[in-house]
Amino acid sequence: MPKKRSSPLIFLSHSVADIRLVEAFETLLAKALNITSESIFCSSLEGQGATKGTNFVDAIKDKAVEAKAIVALISPAYMESPFCLAELGASWVLNTHRFPIVVPPNTFEVMQATLLGVVGVRIDQAEALSQLLEDIGEALSLPAPKAGVRARAMRDFSKAWPELEDSLGKAKRVDASTHDKALADLKTSREAWEASEQELEVAKAHIEALKNTKDATQVAEVSKAFEDTDWETELDSAISEISGLASEVGGGQVLRHMILELLGKPSHPDLNDEYIGRAIEIDVFDPDSKTWNHLSDEMKALSKAMEKVQAVFDEYEDMASELKRQGKRNKADDIRFWEQQLRL
Structure with missing residues:
Protein backbone atom coordinates (compact mmCIF):
# COMPACT_ATOMS: atom_id res chain seq x y z
CA MET A 1 0.00 0.00 0.00
CA PRO A 2 1.55 3.33 -1.07
CA LYS A 3 2.57 5.71 1.65
CA LYS A 4 0.22 8.65 1.98
CA ARG A 5 1.89 11.99 1.46
CA SER A 6 1.82 14.43 4.35
CA SER A 7 0.26 17.86 3.96
CA PRO A 8 2.66 20.38 2.38
CA LEU A 9 3.93 23.34 4.33
CA ILE A 10 4.01 25.56 1.24
CA PHE A 11 1.93 25.64 -1.93
CA LEU A 12 4.04 27.23 -4.69
CA SER A 13 1.62 28.84 -7.16
CA HIS A 14 3.24 29.51 -10.55
CA SER A 15 3.01 29.32 -14.33
CA VAL A 16 4.52 26.29 -16.03
CA ALA A 17 5.90 28.71 -18.66
CA ASP A 18 8.36 29.90 -15.98
CA ILE A 19 9.73 26.43 -15.19
CA ARG A 20 13.40 27.47 -14.84
CA LEU A 21 12.47 30.21 -12.39
CA VAL A 22 10.20 27.81 -10.52
CA GLU A 23 13.01 25.25 -10.13
CA ALA A 24 15.48 27.88 -8.88
CA PHE A 25 13.00 29.49 -6.52
CA GLU A 26 11.92 26.14 -5.07
CA THR A 27 15.58 25.45 -4.27
CA LEU A 28 15.85 28.87 -2.61
CA LEU A 29 12.72 28.21 -0.53
CA ALA A 30 13.98 24.85 0.69
CA LYS A 31 17.44 26.12 1.65
CA ALA A 32 16.35 29.49 3.09
CA LEU A 33 13.60 27.91 5.22
CA ASN A 34 15.59 24.80 6.21
CA ILE A 35 12.93 22.44 4.85
CA THR A 36 12.90 19.59 2.33
CA SER A 37 11.36 19.66 -1.13
CA GLU A 38 8.69 17.25 0.14
CA SER A 39 7.34 20.13 2.21
CA ILE A 40 6.70 22.20 -0.94
CA PHE A 41 3.81 21.36 -3.27
CA CYS A 42 4.76 22.41 -6.80
CA SER A 43 2.67 20.96 -9.61
CA SER A 44 5.38 21.41 -12.27
CA LEU A 45 8.16 19.58 -10.43
CA GLU A 46 8.39 15.81 -10.58
CA GLY A 47 7.55 14.22 -7.26
CA GLN A 48 6.18 17.42 -5.76
CA GLY A 49 2.93 17.72 -7.69
CA ALA A 50 -0.28 15.76 -8.01
CA THR A 51 0.00 12.01 -7.53
CA LYS A 52 -0.20 10.04 -10.78
CA GLY A 53 -3.76 8.91 -11.52
CA THR A 54 -5.48 11.58 -9.45
CA ASN A 55 -7.64 14.40 -10.77
CA PHE A 56 -5.23 17.28 -11.31
CA VAL A 57 -7.68 20.11 -10.55
CA ASP A 58 -8.96 18.41 -7.40
CA ALA A 59 -5.40 17.77 -6.24
CA ILE A 60 -4.49 21.44 -6.70
CA LYS A 61 -7.53 22.54 -4.70
CA ASP A 62 -6.87 20.01 -1.92
CA LYS A 63 -3.21 20.97 -1.55
CA ALA A 64 -4.06 24.69 -1.51
CA VAL A 65 -6.36 24.00 1.43
CA GLU A 66 -3.90 21.71 3.23
CA ALA A 67 -0.84 23.94 2.84
CA LYS A 68 0.16 26.20 5.71
CA ALA A 69 1.19 29.01 3.35
CA ILE A 70 0.73 30.09 -0.27
CA VAL A 71 3.65 31.59 -2.19
CA ALA A 72 2.73 32.97 -5.64
CA LEU A 73 5.22 33.87 -8.38
CA ILE A 74 3.21 36.54 -10.22
CA SER A 75 4.90 36.73 -13.62
CA PRO A 76 3.53 37.99 -16.97
CA ALA A 77 2.72 34.39 -17.99
CA TYR A 78 1.00 33.86 -14.63
CA MET A 79 -1.26 36.88 -15.15
CA GLU A 80 -2.28 35.60 -18.59
CA SER A 81 -3.22 32.11 -17.37
CA PRO A 82 -6.91 31.76 -16.41
CA PHE A 83 -6.01 28.63 -14.45
CA CYS A 84 -3.27 30.43 -12.47
CA LEU A 85 -5.58 33.32 -11.64
CA ALA A 86 -8.34 30.94 -10.57
CA GLU A 87 -5.82 29.02 -8.45
CA LEU A 88 -4.60 32.28 -6.95
CA GLY A 89 -8.09 33.50 -6.12
CA ALA A 90 -9.10 30.21 -4.51
CA SER A 91 -5.90 29.86 -2.50
CA TRP A 92 -6.17 33.44 -1.30
CA VAL A 93 -9.63 32.73 0.08
CA LEU A 94 -8.73 29.36 1.59
CA ASN A 95 -5.37 30.19 3.18
CA THR A 96 -4.39 32.73 5.83
CA HIS A 97 -0.63 32.92 5.16
CA ARG A 98 -0.27 34.44 1.70
CA PHE A 99 2.97 35.73 0.16
CA PRO A 100 2.78 37.25 -3.35
CA ILE A 101 6.04 37.81 -5.23
CA VAL A 102 6.03 40.13 -8.24
CA VAL A 103 8.17 38.94 -11.15
CA PRO A 104 9.41 41.71 -13.52
CA PRO A 105 8.48 43.14 -15.90
CA ASN A 106 5.28 42.99 -13.83
CA THR A 107 4.90 45.82 -11.33
CA PHE A 108 3.19 46.33 -7.99
CA GLU A 109 0.33 47.94 -9.92
CA VAL A 110 -0.34 44.61 -11.65
CA MET A 111 -0.39 42.76 -8.32
CA GLN A 112 -2.60 45.32 -6.64
CA ALA A 113 -5.12 45.06 -9.47
CA THR A 114 -5.41 41.37 -8.63
CA LEU A 115 -4.85 41.35 -4.85
CA LEU A 116 -6.12 44.70 -3.61
CA GLY A 117 -4.51 45.72 -0.34
CA VAL A 118 -2.03 42.82 -0.17
CA VAL A 119 1.62 43.86 0.19
CA GLY A 120 4.15 41.85 -1.80
CA VAL A 121 7.81 42.07 -2.84
CA ARG A 122 9.68 42.05 -6.13
CA ILE A 123 11.70 38.93 -6.76
CA ASP A 124 14.70 40.96 -7.99
CA GLN A 125 14.99 43.02 -4.79
CA ALA A 126 17.27 40.84 -2.68
CA GLU A 127 16.81 42.61 0.65
CA ALA A 128 13.00 42.61 0.45
CA LEU A 129 12.96 38.99 -0.76
CA SER A 130 15.21 37.90 2.10
CA GLN A 131 12.88 39.60 4.57
CA LEU A 132 9.89 37.84 3.02
CA LEU A 133 11.61 34.48 3.48
CA GLU A 134 12.13 35.32 7.14
CA ASP A 135 8.45 36.27 7.39
CA ILE A 136 7.42 32.92 5.91
CA GLY A 137 9.62 31.07 8.40
CA GLU A 138 8.14 32.99 11.32
CA ALA A 139 4.57 32.50 10.08
CA LEU A 140 5.14 28.74 9.93
CA SER A 141 7.17 28.62 13.18
CA LEU A 142 10.11 27.04 11.36
CA PRO A 143 13.55 26.84 12.99
CA ALA A 144 15.76 29.35 11.20
CA PRO A 145 18.67 27.96 9.16
CA LYS A 146 22.20 29.09 9.86
CA ALA A 147 22.73 32.63 8.60
CA GLY A 148 25.42 31.50 6.20
CA VAL A 149 23.13 28.92 4.58
CA ARG A 150 20.40 31.46 3.86
CA ALA A 151 22.94 34.05 2.69
CA ARG A 152 24.50 31.56 0.22
CA ALA A 153 21.06 30.55 -1.05
CA MET A 154 20.14 34.21 -1.63
CA ARG A 155 23.49 34.91 -3.27
CA ASP A 156 23.15 31.94 -5.63
CA PHE A 157 19.61 32.96 -6.59
CA SER A 158 20.57 36.62 -7.15
CA LYS A 159 23.50 35.55 -9.32
CA ALA A 160 21.22 33.33 -11.42
CA TRP A 161 18.44 35.92 -11.71
CA PRO A 162 19.56 37.62 -14.99
CA GLU A 163 19.45 34.30 -16.87
CA LEU A 164 16.23 33.29 -15.13
CA GLU A 165 14.63 36.57 -16.16
CA ASP A 166 15.56 35.92 -19.79
CA SER A 167 13.93 32.47 -19.59
CA LEU A 168 10.53 33.75 -18.41
CA GLY A 169 7.44 33.08 -20.47
CA LYS A 170 6.64 36.15 -22.54
CA ALA A 171 3.42 38.10 -22.11
CA LYS A 172 1.09 38.14 -25.11
CA ARG A 173 -0.92 41.14 -23.98
CA VAL A 174 -0.39 44.23 -21.84
CA ASP A 175 -2.11 44.49 -18.47
CA ALA A 176 -4.45 47.48 -18.11
CA SER A 177 -2.46 48.97 -15.22
CA THR A 178 0.78 48.66 -17.22
CA HIS A 179 -0.91 50.31 -20.17
CA ASP A 180 -2.19 53.15 -17.99
CA LYS A 181 1.26 53.67 -16.48
CA ALA A 182 2.82 53.78 -19.96
CA LEU A 183 0.29 56.45 -20.99
CA ALA A 184 1.05 58.43 -17.82
CA ASP A 185 4.80 58.18 -18.50
CA LEU A 186 4.20 59.28 -22.08
CA LYS A 187 2.23 62.30 -20.85
CA THR A 188 5.03 63.23 -18.43
CA SER A 189 7.64 62.86 -21.18
CA ARG A 190 5.56 64.98 -23.55
CA GLU A 191 5.20 67.72 -20.92
CA ALA A 192 8.96 67.63 -20.30
CA TRP A 193 9.60 67.85 -24.04
CA GLU A 194 7.25 70.81 -24.40
CA ALA A 195 8.98 72.54 -21.48
CA SER A 196 12.34 71.93 -23.17
CA GLU A 197 11.00 73.39 -26.40
CA GLN A 198 9.95 76.52 -24.54
CA GLU A 199 13.40 76.79 -22.93
CA LEU A 200 14.99 76.41 -26.35
CA GLU A 201 12.89 79.24 -27.77
CA VAL A 202 13.90 81.46 -24.85
CA ALA A 203 17.55 80.55 -25.41
CA LYS A 204 17.26 81.41 -29.12
CA ALA A 205 15.71 84.76 -28.26
CA HIS A 206 18.52 85.34 -25.76
CA ILE A 207 21.18 84.62 -28.37
CA GLU A 208 19.47 86.83 -30.95
CA ALA A 209 19.23 89.70 -28.46
CA LEU A 210 22.92 89.37 -27.64
CA LYS A 211 23.79 89.45 -31.34
CA ASN A 212 22.02 92.77 -31.69
CA THR A 213 24.15 94.54 -29.06
CA LYS A 214 27.88 95.12 -28.72
CA ASP A 215 27.87 97.09 -25.49
CA ALA A 216 29.13 95.04 -22.52
CA THR A 217 26.70 96.70 -20.13
CA GLN A 218 23.80 96.01 -22.44
CA VAL A 219 24.95 92.38 -22.86
CA ALA A 220 24.90 91.94 -19.09
CA GLU A 221 21.42 93.47 -18.84
CA VAL A 222 20.09 91.24 -21.62
CA SER A 223 21.59 88.14 -20.01
CA LYS A 224 20.09 89.04 -16.65
CA ALA A 225 16.65 89.43 -18.25
CA PHE A 226 16.77 85.92 -19.71
CA GLU A 227 18.49 83.96 -16.95
Whole structure:
Protein backbone atom coordinates (compact mmCIF):
# COMPACT_ATOMS: atom_id res chain seq x y z
CA MET A 1 0.00 0.00 0.00
CA PRO A 2 1.55 3.33 -1.07
CA LYS A 3 2.57 5.71 1.65
CA LYS A 4 0.22 8.65 1.98
CA ARG A 5 1.89 11.99 1.46
CA SER A 6 1.82 14.43 4.35
CA SER A 7 0.26 17.86 3.96
CA PRO A 8 2.66 20.38 2.38
CA LEU A 9 3.93 23.34 4.33
CA ILE A 10 4.01 25.56 1.24
CA PHE A 11 1.93 25.64 -1.93
CA LEU A 12 4.04 27.23 -4.69
CA SER A 13 1.62 28.84 -7.16
CA HIS A 14 3.24 29.51 -10.55
CA SER A 15 3.01 29.32 -14.33
CA VAL A 16 4.52 26.29 -16.03
CA ALA A 17 5.90 28.71 -18.66
CA ASP A 18 8.36 29.90 -15.98
CA ILE A 19 9.73 26.43 -15.19
CA ARG A 20 13.40 27.47 -14.84
CA LEU A 21 12.47 30.21 -12.39
CA VAL A 22 10.20 27.81 -10.52
CA GLU A 23 13.01 25.25 -10.13
CA ALA A 24 15.48 27.88 -8.88
CA PHE A 25 13.00 29.49 -6.52
CA GLU A 26 11.92 26.14 -5.07
CA THR A 27 15.58 25.45 -4.27
CA LEU A 28 15.85 28.87 -2.61
CA LEU A 29 12.72 28.21 -0.53
CA ALA A 30 13.98 24.85 0.69
CA LYS A 31 17.44 26.12 1.65
CA ALA A 32 16.35 29.49 3.09
CA LEU A 33 13.60 27.91 5.22
CA ASN A 34 15.59 24.80 6.21
CA ILE A 35 12.93 22.44 4.85
CA THR A 36 12.90 19.59 2.33
CA SER A 37 11.36 19.66 -1.13
CA GLU A 38 8.69 17.25 0.14
CA SER A 39 7.34 20.13 2.21
CA ILE A 40 6.70 22.20 -0.94
CA PHE A 41 3.81 21.36 -3.27
CA CYS A 42 4.76 22.41 -6.80
CA SER A 43 2.67 20.96 -9.61
CA SER A 44 5.38 21.41 -12.27
CA LEU A 45 8.16 19.58 -10.43
CA GLU A 46 8.39 15.81 -10.58
CA GLY A 47 7.55 14.22 -7.26
CA GLN A 48 6.18 17.42 -5.76
CA GLY A 49 2.93 17.72 -7.69
CA ALA A 50 -0.28 15.76 -8.01
CA THR A 51 0.00 12.01 -7.53
CA LYS A 52 -0.20 10.04 -10.78
CA GLY A 53 -3.76 8.91 -11.52
CA THR A 54 -5.48 11.58 -9.45
CA ASN A 55 -7.64 14.40 -10.77
CA PHE A 56 -5.23 17.28 -11.31
CA VAL A 57 -7.68 20.11 -10.55
CA ASP A 58 -8.96 18.41 -7.40
CA ALA A 59 -5.40 17.77 -6.24
CA ILE A 60 -4.49 21.44 -6.70
CA LYS A 61 -7.53 22.54 -4.70
CA ASP A 62 -6.87 20.01 -1.92
CA LYS A 63 -3.21 20.97 -1.55
CA ALA A 64 -4.06 24.69 -1.51
CA VAL A 65 -6.36 24.00 1.43
CA GLU A 66 -3.90 21.71 3.23
CA ALA A 67 -0.84 23.94 2.84
CA LYS A 68 0.16 26.20 5.71
CA ALA A 69 1.19 29.01 3.35
CA ILE A 70 0.73 30.09 -0.27
CA VAL A 71 3.65 31.59 -2.19
CA ALA A 72 2.73 32.97 -5.64
CA LEU A 73 5.22 33.87 -8.38
CA ILE A 74 3.21 36.54 -10.22
CA SER A 75 4.90 36.73 -13.62
CA PRO A 76 3.53 37.99 -16.97
CA ALA A 77 2.72 34.39 -17.99
CA TYR A 78 1.00 33.86 -14.63
CA MET A 79 -1.26 36.88 -15.15
CA GLU A 80 -2.28 35.60 -18.59
CA SER A 81 -3.22 32.11 -17.37
CA PRO A 82 -6.91 31.76 -16.41
CA PHE A 83 -6.01 28.63 -14.45
CA CYS A 84 -3.27 30.43 -12.47
CA LEU A 85 -5.58 33.32 -11.64
CA ALA A 86 -8.34 30.94 -10.57
CA GLU A 87 -5.82 29.02 -8.45
CA LEU A 88 -4.60 32.28 -6.95
CA GLY A 89 -8.09 33.50 -6.12
CA ALA A 90 -9.10 30.21 -4.51
CA SER A 91 -5.90 29.86 -2.50
CA TRP A 92 -6.17 33.44 -1.30
CA VAL A 93 -9.63 32.73 0.08
CA LEU A 94 -8.73 29.36 1.59
CA ASN A 95 -5.37 30.19 3.18
CA THR A 96 -4.39 32.73 5.83
CA HIS A 97 -0.63 32.92 5.16
CA ARG A 98 -0.27 34.44 1.70
CA PHE A 99 2.97 35.73 0.16
CA PRO A 100 2.78 37.25 -3.35
CA ILE A 101 6.04 37.81 -5.23
CA VAL A 102 6.03 40.13 -8.24
CA VAL A 103 8.17 38.94 -11.15
CA PRO A 104 9.41 41.71 -13.52
CA PRO A 105 8.48 43.14 -15.90
CA ASN A 106 5.28 42.99 -13.83
CA THR A 107 4.90 45.82 -11.33
CA PHE A 108 3.19 46.33 -7.99
CA GLU A 109 0.33 47.94 -9.92
CA VAL A 110 -0.34 44.61 -11.65
CA MET A 111 -0.39 42.76 -8.32
CA GLN A 112 -2.60 45.32 -6.64
CA ALA A 113 -5.12 45.06 -9.47
CA THR A 114 -5.41 41.37 -8.63
CA LEU A 115 -4.85 41.35 -4.85
CA LEU A 116 -6.12 44.70 -3.61
CA GLY A 117 -4.51 45.72 -0.34
CA VAL A 118 -2.03 42.82 -0.17
CA VAL A 119 1.62 43.86 0.19
CA GLY A 120 4.15 41.85 -1.80
CA VAL A 121 7.81 42.07 -2.84
CA ARG A 122 9.68 42.05 -6.13
CA ILE A 123 11.70 38.93 -6.76
CA ASP A 124 14.70 40.96 -7.99
CA GLN A 125 14.99 43.02 -4.79
CA ALA A 126 17.27 40.84 -2.68
CA GLU A 127 16.81 42.61 0.65
CA ALA A 128 13.00 42.61 0.45
CA LEU A 129 12.96 38.99 -0.76
CA SER A 130 15.21 37.90 2.10
CA GLN A 131 12.88 39.60 4.57
CA LEU A 132 9.89 37.84 3.02
CA LEU A 133 11.61 34.48 3.48
CA GLU A 134 12.13 35.32 7.14
CA ASP A 135 8.45 36.27 7.39
CA ILE A 136 7.42 32.92 5.91
CA GLY A 137 9.62 31.07 8.40
CA GLU A 138 8.14 32.99 11.32
CA ALA A 139 4.57 32.50 10.08
CA LEU A 140 5.14 28.74 9.93
CA SER A 141 7.17 28.62 13.18
CA LEU A 142 10.11 27.04 11.36
CA PRO A 143 13.55 26.84 12.99
CA ALA A 144 15.76 29.35 11.20
CA PRO A 145 18.67 27.96 9.16
CA LYS A 146 22.20 29.09 9.86
CA ALA A 147 22.73 32.63 8.60
CA GLY A 148 25.42 31.50 6.20
CA VAL A 149 23.13 28.92 4.58
CA ARG A 150 20.40 31.46 3.86
CA ALA A 151 22.94 34.05 2.69
CA ARG A 152 24.50 31.56 0.22
CA ALA A 153 21.06 30.55 -1.05
CA MET A 154 20.14 34.21 -1.63
CA ARG A 155 23.49 34.91 -3.27
CA ASP A 156 23.15 31.94 -5.63
CA PHE A 157 19.61 32.96 -6.59
CA SER A 158 20.57 36.62 -7.15
CA LYS A 159 23.50 35.55 -9.32
CA ALA A 160 21.22 33.33 -11.42
CA TRP A 161 18.44 35.92 -11.71
CA PRO A 162 19.56 37.62 -14.99
CA GLU A 163 19.45 34.30 -16.87
CA LEU A 164 16.23 33.29 -15.13
CA GLU A 165 14.63 36.57 -16.16
CA ASP A 166 15.56 35.92 -19.79
CA SER A 167 13.93 32.47 -19.59
CA LEU A 168 10.53 33.75 -18.41
CA GLY A 169 7.44 33.08 -20.47
CA LYS A 170 6.64 36.15 -22.54
CA ALA A 171 3.42 38.10 -22.11
CA LYS A 172 1.09 38.14 -25.11
CA ARG A 173 -0.92 41.14 -23.98
CA VAL A 174 -0.39 44.23 -21.84
CA ASP A 175 -2.11 44.49 -18.47
CA ALA A 176 -4.45 47.48 -18.11
CA SER A 177 -2.46 48.97 -15.22
CA THR A 178 0.78 48.66 -17.22
CA HIS A 179 -0.91 50.31 -20.17
CA ASP A 180 -2.19 53.15 -17.99
CA LYS A 181 1.26 53.67 -16.48
CA ALA A 182 2.82 53.78 -19.96
CA LEU A 183 0.29 56.45 -20.99
CA ALA A 184 1.05 58.43 -17.82
CA ASP A 185 4.80 58.18 -18.50
CA LEU A 186 4.20 59.28 -22.08
CA LYS A 187 2.23 62.30 -20.85
CA THR A 188 5.03 63.23 -18.43
CA SER A 189 7.64 62.86 -21.18
CA ARG A 190 5.56 64.98 -23.55
CA GLU A 191 5.20 67.72 -20.92
CA ALA A 192 8.96 67.63 -20.30
CA TRP A 193 9.60 67.85 -24.04
CA GLU A 194 7.25 70.81 -24.40
CA ALA A 195 8.98 72.54 -21.48
CA SER A 196 12.34 71.93 -23.17
CA GLU A 197 11.00 73.39 -26.40
CA GLN A 198 9.95 76.52 -24.54
CA GLU A 199 13.40 76.79 -22.93
CA LEU A 200 14.99 76.41 -26.35
CA GLU A 201 12.89 79.24 -27.77
CA VAL A 202 13.90 81.46 -24.85
CA ALA A 203 17.55 80.55 -25.41
CA LYS A 204 17.26 81.41 -29.12
CA ALA A 205 15.71 84.76 -28.26
CA HIS A 206 18.52 85.34 -25.76
CA ILE A 207 21.18 84.62 -28.37
CA GLU A 208 19.47 86.83 -30.95
CA ALA A 209 19.23 89.70 -28.46
CA LEU A 210 22.92 89.37 -27.64
CA LYS A 211 23.79 89.45 -31.34
CA ASN A 212 22.02 92.77 -31.69
CA THR A 213 24.15 94.54 -29.06
CA LYS A 214 27.88 95.12 -28.72
CA ASP A 215 27.87 97.09 -25.49
CA ALA A 216 29.13 95.04 -22.52
CA THR A 217 26.70 96.70 -20.13
CA GLN A 218 23.80 96.01 -22.44
CA VAL A 219 24.95 92.38 -22.86
CA ALA A 220 24.90 91.94 -19.09
CA GLU A 221 21.42 93.47 -18.84
CA VAL A 222 20.09 91.24 -21.62
CA SER A 223 21.59 88.14 -20.01
CA LYS A 224 20.09 89.04 -16.65
CA ALA A 225 16.65 89.43 -18.25
CA PHE A 226 16.77 85.92 -19.71
CA GLU A 227 18.49 83.96 -16.95
CA ASP A 228 16.94 82.56 -13.78
CA THR A 229 17.54 84.52 -10.61
CA ASP A 230 19.74 83.00 -7.90
CA TRP A 231 16.77 82.03 -5.77
CA GLU A 232 15.05 80.32 -8.69
CA THR A 233 18.15 78.25 -9.37
CA GLU A 234 18.51 77.25 -5.72
CA LEU A 235 14.80 76.51 -5.39
CA ASP A 236 14.81 74.36 -8.53
CA SER A 237 17.80 72.42 -7.18
CA ALA A 238 16.11 71.66 -3.84
CA ILE A 239 12.79 70.79 -5.47
CA SER A 240 14.59 68.39 -7.85
CA GLU A 241 16.04 66.53 -4.85
CA ILE A 242 12.57 66.12 -3.39
CA SER A 243 11.02 65.12 -6.71
CA GLY A 244 13.63 62.38 -7.09
CA LEU A 245 12.37 60.72 -3.90
CA ALA A 246 8.90 60.08 -5.32
CA SER A 247 9.81 56.98 -7.33
CA GLU A 248 11.73 55.49 -4.39
CA VAL A 249 8.90 55.82 -1.84
CA GLY A 250 6.04 54.74 -4.09
CA GLY A 251 4.93 57.84 -5.96
CA GLY A 252 3.62 61.36 -5.53
CA GLN A 253 0.81 60.46 -3.14
CA VAL A 254 3.24 58.95 -0.64
CA LEU A 255 5.57 61.93 -1.03
CA ARG A 256 2.67 64.30 -0.33
CA HIS A 257 1.83 62.43 2.89
CA MET A 258 5.48 62.55 3.95
CA ILE A 259 5.58 66.32 3.39
CA LEU A 260 2.39 66.75 5.42
CA GLU A 261 4.00 64.76 8.23
CA LEU A 262 7.10 66.97 8.22
CA LEU A 263 4.92 70.08 8.14
CA GLY A 264 3.23 68.85 11.31
CA LYS A 265 -0.10 68.42 9.58
CA PRO A 266 -2.43 65.36 9.72
CA SER A 267 -1.24 62.56 7.44
CA HIS A 268 -3.38 59.42 7.34
CA PRO A 269 -2.67 57.27 4.25
CA ASP A 270 -5.24 54.66 3.26
CA LEU A 271 -3.66 51.27 4.00
CA ASN A 272 -6.04 49.63 1.54
CA ASP A 273 -4.75 51.76 -1.30
CA GLU A 274 -1.98 50.41 -3.50
CA TYR A 275 0.30 53.45 -3.35
CA ILE A 276 1.32 52.95 0.31
CA GLY A 277 2.73 49.44 -0.25
CA ARG A 278 6.21 50.60 -1.24
CA ALA A 279 6.51 52.94 1.78
CA ILE A 280 5.62 50.04 4.08
CA GLU A 281 8.05 47.73 2.32
CA ILE A 282 11.05 50.05 2.80
CA ASP A 283 10.07 50.94 6.40
CA VAL A 284 9.13 54.55 5.73
CA PHE A 285 5.65 53.90 7.13
CA ASP A 286 4.68 51.48 9.94
CA PRO A 287 1.20 50.03 9.24
CA ASP A 288 0.86 48.65 12.76
CA SER A 289 1.39 51.92 14.62
CA LYS A 290 0.24 53.95 11.60
CA THR A 291 3.19 56.29 11.98
CA TRP A 292 5.91 57.62 9.70
CA ASN A 293 9.49 56.56 10.41
CA HIS A 294 11.44 59.81 10.76
CA LEU A 295 14.67 57.83 11.08
CA SER A 296 14.36 56.27 7.62
CA ASP A 297 16.84 57.46 4.99
CA GLU A 298 13.99 58.72 2.81
CA MET A 299 12.38 60.84 5.54
CA LYS A 300 15.80 62.25 6.49
CA ALA A 301 16.52 63.14 2.86
CA LEU A 302 13.12 64.79 2.47
CA SER A 303 13.53 66.77 5.69
CA LYS A 304 16.96 67.99 4.61
CA ALA A 305 15.71 69.07 1.18
CA MET A 306 12.69 70.85 2.67
CA GLU A 307 15.06 72.71 5.00
CA LYS A 308 17.02 73.82 1.92
CA VAL A 309 13.83 75.27 0.43
CA GLN A 310 13.10 77.14 3.65
CA ALA A 311 16.68 78.43 3.66
CA VAL A 312 16.14 79.88 0.18
CA PHE A 313 13.03 81.68 1.46
CA ASP A 314 15.03 83.02 4.41
CA GLU A 315 17.96 84.19 2.27
CA TYR A 316 15.99 85.93 -0.49
CA GLU A 317 13.46 88.34 0.95
CA ASP A 318 11.88 89.13 -2.42
CA MET A 319 11.29 85.44 -3.28
CA ALA A 320 7.84 85.19 -1.69
CA SER A 321 6.59 88.39 -3.34
CA GLU A 322 7.98 87.33 -6.71
CA LEU A 323 6.24 83.94 -6.48
CA LYS A 324 3.02 85.74 -5.59
CA ARG A 325 3.49 88.06 -8.59
CA GLN A 326 3.79 84.96 -10.78
CA GLY A 327 0.49 83.66 -9.38
CA LYS A 328 2.19 80.85 -7.42
CA ARG A 329 1.92 79.72 -3.81
CA ASN A 330 4.59 81.44 -1.75
CA LYS A 331 4.67 79.84 1.72
CA ALA A 332 6.72 76.73 2.52
CA ASP A 333 4.34 75.72 5.33
CA ASP A 334 1.46 75.47 2.84
CA ILE A 335 0.99 72.00 1.30
CA ARG A 336 -0.32 73.74 -1.82
CA PHE A 337 3.13 75.26 -2.35
CA TRP A 338 4.64 71.76 -2.46
CA GLU A 339 1.81 70.40 -4.62
CA GLN A 340 2.44 73.18 -7.12
CA GLN A 341 6.22 72.94 -7.14
CA LEU A 342 6.27 69.11 -7.33
CA ARG A 343 3.15 68.81 -9.53
CA LEU A 344 1.54 66.45 -7.04
